[in-house]
Amino acid sequence: MDTIPIAEAAAELDVSVRTLRYYDAIGLVAAQRDGSGYRRYGDGELHRARAVLQWRAMGFTLEEIRLLESGDTSHRAAALRRRAQELRSELDRLGSALDSVNGMLEQLPETTQAGIQKEGEADMDNEYAEEAYERWGNTDAYKESARRTASYGETEWNSIRAETARIERAASDLLREGVSAEDEAAMDVAEDHRLSIDRWFYPCSYEMHTALATTYVSDPLFRQHYEDVAVGLADYLSAAITANALRMTQG
Amino acid sequence: MDTIPIAEAAAELDVSVRTLRYYDAIGLVAAQRDGSGYRRYGDGELHRARAVLQWRAMGFTLEEIRLLESGDTSHRAAALRRRAQELRSELDRLGSALDSVNGMLEQLPETTQAGIQKEGEADMDNEYAEEAYERWGNTDAYKESARRTASYGETEWNSIRAETARIERAASDLLREGVSAEDEAAMDVAEDHRLSIDRWFYPCSYEMHTALATTYVSDPLFRQHYEDVAVGLADYLSAAITANALRMTQG
DNA sequence: CTTGACCCTGACGCCACGTCAGCCTCTACC
DNA sequence: GGTAGAGGCTGACGTGGCGTCAGGGTCAAG
Numbered sequence: 001m002d003t004i005p006i007a008e009a010a011a012e013l014d015v016s017v018r019t020l021r022y023y024d025a026i027g028l029v030a031a032q033r034d035g036s037g038y039r040r041y042g043d044g045e046l047h048r049a050r051a052v053l054q055w056r057a058m059g060f061t062l063e064e065i066r067l068l069e070s071g072d073t074s075h076r077a078a079a080l081r082r083r084a085q086e087l088r089s090e091l092d093r094l095g096s097a098l099d100s101v102n103g104m105l106e107q108l109p110e111t112t113q114a115g116i117q118k119e120g121e122a123d124m125d126n127e128y129a130e131e132a133y134e135r136w137g138n139t140d141a142y143k144e145s146a147r148r149t150a151s152y153g154e155t156e157w158n159s160i161r162a163e164t165a166r167i168e169r170a171a172s173d174l175l176r177e178g179v180s181a182e183d184e185a186a187m188d189v190a191e192d193h194r195l196s197i198d199r200w201f202y203p204c205s206y207e208m209h210t211a212l213a214t215t216y217v218s219d220p221l222f223r224q225h226y227e228d229v230a231v232g233l234a235d236y237l238s239a240a241i242t243a244n245a246l247r248m249t250q251g
Numbered sequence: 252m253d254t255i256p257i258a259e260a261a262a263e264l265d266v267s268v269r270t271l272r273y274y275d276a277i278g279l280v281a282a283q284r285d286g287s288g289y290r291r292y293g294d295g296e297l298h299r300a301r302a303v304l305q306w307r308a309m310g311f312t313l314e315e316i317r318l319l320e321s322g323d324t325s326h327r328a329a330a331l332r333r334r335a336q337e338l339r340s341e342l343d344r345l346g347s348a349l350d351s352v353n354g355m356l357e358q359l360p361e362t363t364q365a366g367i368q369k370e371g372e373a374d375m376d377n378e379y380a381e382e383a384y385e386r387w388g389n390t391d392a393y394k395e396s397a398r399r400t401a402s403y404g405e406t407e408w409n410s411i412r413a414e415t416a417r418i419e420r421a422a423s424d425l426l427r428e429g430v431s432a433e434d435e436a437a438m439d440v441a442e443d444h445r446l447s448i449d450r451w452f453y454p455c456s457y458e459m460h461t462a463l464a465t466t467y468v469s470d471p472l473f474r475q476h477y478e479d480v481a482v483g484l485a486d487y488l489s490a491a492i493t494a495n496a497l498r499m500t501q502g
Numbered sequence: 503c504t505t506g507a508c509c510c511t512g513a514c515g516c517c518a519c520g521t522c523a524g525c526c527t528c529t530a531c532c
Numbered sequence: 533g534g535t536a537g538a539g540g541c542t543g544a545c546g547t548g549g550c551g552t553c554a555g556g557g558t559c560a561a562g
Contacts, residue, residue: 073359101309102335102421102424225476256539268540270519
């Protein structure tokens with residue numbers, strides 16, 4: 001047997017010596033002993049310790065780990081699901097805490113670094129718009145979109161919002177009613193969608209439209225936006241857009 | 252003076268009686284005493300306690316709070332920034348933990364929970380999810396995203412919504428304050444954004460992230476979404492994401 | 503035989519309270 | 533005046549996952 005002393009094992013596992021002694025004390029990772037009472041770690045012990053550390057990295061307590069290691073698989077699945085739930089609420093809590101901290105930072109009067117906004121904001125818009133242009137201005141869609149939206153005011157944006165909301169409502173109504181995405185009604189909504197983009201932003205071909213549809217399902221934020229409106233709407237709208245493109249270009 | 256006994260103060264502040272006694276003992280929130288040694292809380296004490304609880308909600312230790320309450324404003328700003336940094340790394344750690352848990356759950360052979368869900372809705376989801384898969388399933392991002400989101404329920408989507416809202420707020424706050432998109436704070440938010448996608452949807456490399464940023468500025472609906480949150484946010488976030496990717500891959 | 507590196511056990515400290523145990527005070531009712 | 537019950541008080545111990553001594557044993561090198 002090629003066993004190693006505790007310091008080497010600790011280095012190998014990237015934990016402290018104290019930690020290994022503690023695990024030994026509570027019987028979580030038992031160590032062998034040599035003639036003079038020194039702990040010795042072999043492959044088995046290291047393997048077991050690594051498993052323990054893996055559970056620990058998931059945030060389980062040592063007591064929970066003891067149960068996990070002795071229990072059966074169904075028990076594990078349940079524990080994992082519970083733990084995932086706990087982690088999520090923990091993430092929520094920390095996220096809110098970070099919000100509060102950021103809120104506090106703003107309120108502090110002496111965080112007055114940089115800009116006096118009045119002029120700042122307008123310049124800022126231009127600044128980043130220009131940056132964006134330099135980086136991605138070569139795509140025609142962006143150029144045209146930027147050109148048109150430049151002249152839009154509050155009234156126009158309100159119209160756009162209202163129209164978008166209307167289209168999304170129409171689509172989610174169809175989805176809820178169980179109408180197939182290949183149904184004419186669904187494809188009509190998709191066509192409305194395309195025309196809306198065409199009107200407000202840039203010439204939207206069927207090819208461009210299906211490319212957008214790809215984004216709707218593959219980009220998480222899009223999915224989320226549509227998920228907020230109705231469950232499964234992103235997939236539904238994508239399917240309708242594709243069906244519509246097929247109908248228009250081939251049928 | 253209209254003072255109230257400890258139980259009422261505890262109810263008012265939504266903490267335990269023990270907590271108030273502890274705060275009294277360590278001199279953090281000192282209580283008045285009546286003739287027979289009972290603690291009494293007036294407006295001043297309640298106000299002070301609320302301030303303490305606010306700091307506590309941000310994750311400061313009681314010792315730190317003692318310093319914050321006695322220190323000057325510049326000290327506070329520094330402490331808040333440090334705390335924000337700590338919270339971010341804490342969020343990272345928990346996010347990784349959640350990743351590991353989810354990874355474990357998948358590996359388990361008997362994850363046979365599947366659908367007992369009302370059939371109708373589930374079938375609908377599956378139907379269009381499968382269609383989407385056939386059309387765009389070749390992209391890894393979509394595959395991974397679909398696989399993960401399949402198991403998400405209301406709680407998960409709520410978490411995602413909360414996290415996304417938090418990040419967007421953080422970004423728009425910075426934009427409003429006039430912080431440059433190349434500033435560390437802005438890049439930190441961009442990194443948060445990337446990690447959020449990484450956690451909830453699919454492995455998001457810096458390259459993938461910059462590709463997403465392109466979409467944010469060039470796609471009208473994205474622009475509109477961000478325009479609703481804050482004027483110029485799409486461009487700002489894109490710039491921050493690009494800067495962050497540069498920092499991480501080159502710096 | 504000394505030196506210094508490593509090992510051992512046992513004990514206390516930490517943080518923000520929860521949870522007794524044992525006793526005191528006030529109000530309401532008899 | 534007695535008594536019951538609600539609420540108050542202090543002091544002490546427990547929690548988890550170790551870090552950090554204190555006091556001592558073991559081992560290889562010089």
